[in-house]
Amino acid sequence: MYRPSSVAVSGSKTALGRTLLAHIHAGGFAGAVGTDEAPIENADFALIADDAADISRALAAHAKRGVRGAIILSEVRDLRNLARQAGMRVLGPYSFGMMLPGLKLNATPLPVMPAAGKVAYVGQSGALLRTVLDWAVPNYIGFSKIIGIGGNRDMGFGLVLDHLSRDATTNAIMIEIDRVRDPQMFYSAVRAAARLRPVVALVPGLRLRDGDGMSRAAVEAGFARSGVLLTGTISEFLAAAETLTRVKPAHGESLAIVSNSVAGGRLAADDALHHGLHLTELAPETRQVMALTLGAEPPPLGPIFTGRTGGPTKLADAAAMLASAHEVGGILVVHAPSGEGDEVAIEALIACAKTVKIPLLIAAMGEASGLAHRHRLAQAGLACFDTPEAAIAGFRHLIRNRANRAAARELPPSKVLRVAPDTQAAANCVAAIRAAGRTMLVQNEALALLAAYNVAVVKGAKAKTPEEAGLMAATLGFPVVLKLSHPDLPTNRVAGSVALDLPDGKAVRAAARAMLTRLGPQTAHYPGLKFLVQQQAPRGVQLRIRVADSPQLGPVIAFGAGGGDPDDVAGLAVDLPPLNLPLAHALIARSGVAAQLAAHRGAPAADIEAVAATLVRVSQLIIDMPEILLLDLDPLFAYATGVVAGSGRILLRPEGEAAPKLLIAPYPAELSSVYEAKGRKFTLRPIRPEDADAYTALFSRVSPEDMRFRFFSAMRSLAPEQIARLTDIDYGREMAIVAVNEAAGQIAGAARLVRNDTDGRTAEFAVLVEPAAKGLGLASKLMREIIAWGKAQGVEEIIGTILADNTPMLGFVKSLGFSIERVADDHDVVEARLVP
Template identity: 65%
Template sequence: MVIAAIRRFDPARVFHPGSVSLSGSETPLGRQVLANLRAAAFTGTIATEADELQTADLALVADDAADIPAALARHAAAGVRGAIVLSQTPGLPAMARAAGIRVLGPHSFGLIVPGLGLNASPFTLMPPRGRAAFVGQSSSIARTVIDWAVPNGVGFSHFAGIGGNSDVGFGLVLDYLSRDPSTTAIMLEVDRLRDPPQFFSAARAAARLRPVVAIAPGVRLPGGQQEARRNFPAALEAALARAGVLLTFSVAEFIAAAETLTRVKPARGDALAIVTNSVAIGRLTADAATSAGLTLAELSPQTSQVLALRLGKPPPPGPVFSGKAPIRLAEIAALLSTAPEVGGILVIHAPSGSEDDTAIEALIACAKTINVPLLIAALGEAHGLEHRHRLSAARLACFDTPEAAIAGFRHLLRNRRNRAAARELPGSAVLKIAPDKAAVAMRIGAARAAGHEVIVQDEALAITAAYKIPVIASRHAMTPDEAAAAAAKLGFPAVVKLSHPDIPTNQFAGSVVLDLPDATAVHDAARAILLRLAQQGADATQAGFVVQQQAPRGTQLRIRVSDHPVLGPVIGFGPGGGDPDDVASLAADLPPLNLTLAHALIRRAAVAPALAAHRGAPAADEDAIAATLVRVSQLVIDTPEILLLDLDPIFAHEHGAIAASARILLRPPGSPRPPLLISPYPSELITHYTAKGQNFLLRPIRPEDADAHTAMLSRFSAEDMRYRFFSAMRTLPVEQVTRMTDVDYKREMAIIAVRETTGETAGVARLVCDDTDGTSAEFAVVVEPAVKGLGLGTALMSAIIAWGRTRGVGEITGQILADNAPMLAFIKRLGFSIHHVPGESDVVEARLLLEPQEL
């Protein structure tokens, strides 16, 4: 089988232009942009209206709002494919569609590419050339970053203004920068999101290949909804973490984190070694590091013996004091970098005299040999400022205080954890036990039939128990007498709780009564609850009671799942038994969860220390808590009718975890659930294919398929490689293989054929949806030479076409070399039509129109 290639919209001409055409050059904004273009010594050509707008790689639109439609039409007529609209104007997407041109904006702050000498922005300062890219919407934050970068000598590959994010938005820009060889890290400032799922999909794709650090100053949504953080403080950070993105919370932290991720190698481990020429400052730094939650490296006997050869004696535990010899800091850092117990090194240089310059030069020289993160705090201002400038010029991560360097190492660790979380791909069904979905559907149906949108206590606990979540046995009672009888059957000591559809169980004092020794006490407690309810002025006609046996002693926990306006369902985890409306204390993550992600959520929650062994009490069973989180995640994935699920309290102890109270809110009938922000691994697409005695597993691709994918391509002929990649390459860069095997299932699907006998990848078909509405997509398909004639290519293409139909794709296209006759014949048999590509005699386009339908 031969190959069709994907040729998606390529933004390289926009973000690395050789020519620029500016309209609106006589407006105040246009005059400023034109002056900056000319002052920056752009290596390409610049045209304005005076030059009769001509074909260019990039159009800049600084016209007044009323003139923008005509300006876009003139640029498009001249053959320009991409434009940046610097002016503010409503209705830009419609204007762009009418003109047939793609646009960034409106109100973009433009584009700066220092490597080209391009300053297509209103900013008079231009940063030097470097390896970080900035993508954002706020011109004030962009100006602040530039104002910091210029005097500090920090360089950038790109400064790109998304503006209103109305057409070409974050998705396409991040896709380009993540593959741009001049970019090694991305700074992302997010103010407004047009399409949250598409944004997070693109961010995750970029973070697979580049460190991405973000700042989100109150993300705003279409339709005037409240900003994201007011709804769940930890949710946005959790969502970005699952995308592999490091979220920061101030401009200073944003800048510092970006510099660290750009200049420092990834963390090898969590343990930080401190080396200093000042004993006192070393001790203070160690205290600051432990207070910040970092682990100090404990040197092995072997490492201590090696250091003793330089120091004259083994170093004591804690920071390593290098002595006064100026080059000793560098020597000790180099030795520590070879110790497997060291995850990163913090070197602190305190001013010590005339030989300080020698110490700094030695650090610069040895940094090239160090393969772990190296952070340097060069203290002082009179000489320390000069030292930091020299370190920065050498592209080393330098800081003015130990505390700032400690924050930098924490950024490295957070980034490592986030990128690991982004690689987790829980399936749409991760439970090893079989939930009773029918019981859940029956109870929800009964609630709907009764006109209830709130399910409380025993019914809610029964729904959670259907997913094998341990719950305390409960009985529902309508009167104090019934409550006493129920308690006698369950056993004592007993608990009586108010059950009311409009009132959470623990909303007011006295609605829960514990440690009731007998039936009389239960009866009296139930009467007291009714009395308190009347005093509250609440409707007592709907009141009932839930009777339970007393829960075992343990740490009270809470799991709460609710909708976030940007992120969809969010799982909160933290301490239980408090204010039901308080979510600030909850750590957060997004479904789907697996056990790895669940354990990570537990450990970053504020309640985590209470789960460890303390004061003679054994540690709680973390495995049981994690299993509960995974089962709750599965319940909300399988049950889109659930708007809110609140398990509070859950009692965790050394033998397990058990839920004592639950509350479920249902969505209004006909109201759809927001889509899951993180697509589960689509295991439902796994099928088997057999031909001529050979068995294949057809399944969606996973990141761990990278090596097998590379091995498959190595078995292709030179001609097959030319057909697939439009060039005579023999091997693919690692980044390209990563991009091909680690896909976001929301906008892309790759189905691979795996030999069931050997596990080798034998073929793949891919469908990539466009970056706007997803109604069109581009395909690629390839099978290795040894399996030609088995119909495997047809099976793979049928699988991705079926997936495209379920996603609402209406048109599939693919670029094929005109001399690829076998591929053209194959694709025609599948129903594709063939069309010539204007201006390209060696390429044709295959096109298939679909009628979207549900499987």
């Protein structure tokens, strides 16, 4: 569909069909175009412009002519089944069509097609696409592909993004999203794409559909985990695309601002500081050099004013000098029209940009003359903006993209938290609640469930009477906390239902009687009402961990300050399970409590490692027990010596209710096993991000010949970003099983299976074992493990490309049942194929 040599238009007599035909012919498409009156066989795709009632017939007719793909521009019900009956894959319904500027194909109702370029656009709104094109065409932004997903009933974002992530003509991707039908498939595909090229997203109406802010925060967290730049406005969306497609990658975060206008420079600096950017502090030698051009030394920090004398090229001269200063990470030139020499100034900036090796952004202000200046700058391929604020937004997106790339290259520490929960105790707890016909856990039950996952909790006991409460308190040790406990009693919300710092048994009994008196006749509404007596936790930093479902993204983990209104979640930082220690630390850093956990006023810092470990334990609890609908741990007290949970609320789903799928596939620990051969013992398990160091070391022990066989080149090591990509995998779309020699603490081998598309019908394998572990049957065992995984995932064919001179590998795969086929256009390689 994306490289067509022929197109069929169905419904060519309708008004929409006539429009499509006119635009295809006007665009200059050189391929064959079929119509209802002059149909063609085996068209690469069909544009279905028929009325809704005729679409089923149209799909069937084109399927008979050998068409396998279609774009549906109108609404139709049950499209997915219609497509399956016809044996076709379709985009739509109500897609705005597709533009392929490189092939001069405009298969949309829109009359204007941009020039060919390196940006791909994928969206659902035709109206928004018009806005994008109105910006792109006069700014000389070219596109590789423009694809209308429409209702994504069949071929959705996942399949399209999978194609674009491998498309050699695409360097950046813009996506506009109204609704995603399969979030797991979407995020899996967009994460894979964002690892290879910048991806900018816009989700209209995100706040409109979000009551408490959690859904928006969850979407932001999902995109952040995927490495996608999420924008909130059209102007940000376009500024991000402008910057990422036209500005060199950022190598530093400091921004130098130079302007021919004092006010313009200050506006830019104010906005940069407002958004947390760092203004460049110029080195003394840089200031001295710039004084030769400016006539005076610029200030060490803040915008640089070029003055009103010295000619129109001073802006370009100053930018050139800043570009050679090591302390400058990027340059923003703010040009205000002066009425004298403006065209010369713009041409000088264009000439200067050819030699600048760091990001250069230009804000050419003004509408009358400024518009012409921006037009000329865009024609020269420079990133230009109409206001300083828009340029600052562009630089912010550049920095965010740099941070995403850095995160992809960063290798996490090898430390792994071993949760080792008491799963039987947890299961027994939930079974008891179910047996009682309840979904709400009372506090001591909630804390017991958390304790089963090694979360430290305060000690407590239940009592039926005030007298028994006093005895329990004496056993626990004073001071204590007393709480009313009943499944139907809102936790800690009924006035007077909690008493703190009770110093002795007498105070406990008095507090218990006062609680019963305060309830009065309402006591009858809570049969079996009890008291919960807990040790009084020492004062510490109060934290909160909350887990609840997002409508589309499944469970969401929120973290922040505790002790406040349980309904107030606005100030909590958000991420998605599964969490590991690095992700937990990042979540803490984003929250508003990071400063409170640090040492201050002589008090030691709280044990952040313990806080992070608790987040990981809660994450694992949610993964293991999807029947949990809501978990609210508040307060979690943090001290220098650790943490302790003081109170918790857990609500189970109604029995039989299906739990939403996790957005990000968790670590599949169930695939772990032990392999023994010739007295040596290996743990076989899925790879994880923390294996980066050990995986790097594996390649250092592999022979040059094996490296050539594995990577088809004479490489001796892999770059950090390659290691990160191979160890931090999406378990929903690929699997890598490593063999760990526990005695040596080393990875001795690995086998990998990568699904080639989101449907997962085919997958590609790779296997590598270090020399010291050969002859043990380890490679065969690893391959059988990933073949079994692929079969369980519905993979229909496993393929491997092997160098023709790799005789040992050819014999090895034949022993596993693979067939060997020659590659027609390449005699240096063969393909091994297996139907699992």
